[in-house]
Amino acid sequence: MDRFADRIKARAQAYVTREWQRRGAFAWALTPAAALFGAIAAFRRATFALGWRERVDVGVPVVVVGNVTVGGTGKTPTVIALVDALRAAGFTPGVVSRGYGSKAGEPRPVTSASSPAQVGDEPVLIARRTSVPVWVCADRVACAKALRAAHDDVDVIVSDDGLQHYRLARAVELVVFDQRLGGNGFLLPAGPLREPLSRHRDATLINNPFERALPPWPDTFALTLAPGDAWHLGDPSLRRPLAQFIGARMLAAAGIGAPERFFATLRAAGLAPATRPLPDHYAFRDNPFVNEPVDAILVTEKDAVKLSAWRDARIWVVPVEATLPARLIALVVEKLRGRSPA
Template sequence: MASSLETTFSREWLRRGALACALWPLSLVFRGLAAVRRGLYAAGVSRAERLPVPVVVVGNIFIGGTGKTPLTIWLVDALRAAGFSPGVVSRGFGSKDAAPRAVTASSTPAEVGDEPVLIAARTGCPVFVGRVRAAAGQALLAAHPEVNVIVTDDGLQHYALARDVEIVLFDGRGVGNGWTLPAGPLREPPSRKRDFTVVNAPELTPALAAAVAPPGATRAPGAPWQMRLAGDVAERLADRAERVPLAELAQRAGLRVAAAAGIGNPARFFGMLRAAGLQPQELPLPDHHDFRDRPFANIEADIILVTEKDAVKCWQIEELRNDPRIWVVPVSASINPALADQIVEKLRGRTPA
């Protein structure tokens, strides 16, 4: 039932159908409450805690996944290349403990969430999770005094943590039908102020750029920047050193390929595989899917391709870890380096968003 409701709303949120129109009055209430809450922090009535180092927030206003984790990894690498020592703070979706705690590549998703584990493994930088992000940031800085900039993975609407740079990420769905919850997919209106706009899409059309850009944005930093996600190899889950190019898999006659994705927008992963020449059987799963329900038990395939985010959870399950069919497709973000230059310039000026 939950899956059916999610499908129904996802479909309605991309158009202004009967259900979306019926919910539109409620969306005005939601939008008003969101504006009041943001205004209270902006006016200083509600207190936002400022950390002693600059804070960059990577988030979205479109509900669900738009590619924040690859963008966070790209940003950490870019900041490190610019001479910073970055750390990452996250809520840690599904984490059992609300208190701040450190994340390592060997942490379990049940303890800290799947995305923080992936970030820690890919970047090697300090990562902390906690329900209160300011407290998580303080704990990170206490444990790693060398850190001089913090990136928050998600948390755009977590105004209790003051920030110096806000990056809003969209994907090819743009702003959907343009309405806020529950009539549309947006947590805040598209006109929301921000420092930088990034669009995760293979092609940034003028129509898409215009839809996601804040009013009056004609050139950087206001105009959207394009982010492309690319992955060209598969790595066996049981031994990530064993790799095979996706193009080679596409040329193997008779090879039965399936693909599973428990991310916010599974179609993005499947589209990347098709672009590599594969025609997999597609298994879209809910974001942060729990793989203990054995979703591959009845899949007839020689190879099952999964995302890195899902691989973090599959590795924790012995049956899946030892399933020779499961291969991981790592992806990396590609963005114009000029965006990193502008973010660094703003950080060095430490101008609040």
């Protein structure tokens, strides 16, 4: 029953995502609700812009990596790459996140050994890949303050998502899109936009594995994600170049916001896997691959953090490395160095 429900959910998500790319009957029928959503969101933004509600400075500059659309766009690999770039520039970064599905009512630290069910899958992945302090809480102001109290050497905080968490003062805003861009241009629920495309930001990153031209927006950069050698879930010391999977009977599965991005990355590497899109943040309560007649199953790192107790020897994890343009890194560093910590 659970597997049937998961497939229905995945199909429903795919249908809505498809309809959000065009202005069909589905979208037009929901425009009254979108107008109401837009009015409420605009009023909320205005309360901060007019000073009716206060933005909180947590004492160090904050870089928000977020999106104005619903669904995954590649924020997590961007955060990981940005943390590495900031360390290379001489900063000591920390990361705050809401932690999708997190059960943390109060600010809570995340380590590489934390349970994804308790703190969210993406924060665990960030902690494993960066080894910097990572804290989760729905209240990002409280989260940032708790991180600083525990790590007084941290001099910049990267917020994984939180673009619409206006109470948290920020020095830099980076907005990440994938190949879907702003879809049909409508606000929720008629389209994928949480805020208008015209929303101010310091820079835009386009995660586009299909190599389409960048939109003519100011300060817009390409986000390059390159797959690395796959590692074995049961023994991470075992590594295989993706080319070694060519010709094998394989399945690619992804429980991320846009599974097709992962599949496109594998195809670009010369693979031709069967594919299994799963709902974003798929919980993997049991092994959905038990009856798959394949020799290898390729999954994302985000999914892999939830599979550590499994013993399916066919599962290999495909990491991706994000490359940030040097001009973007320079832009962020310049803005950070132009702000004195409180």
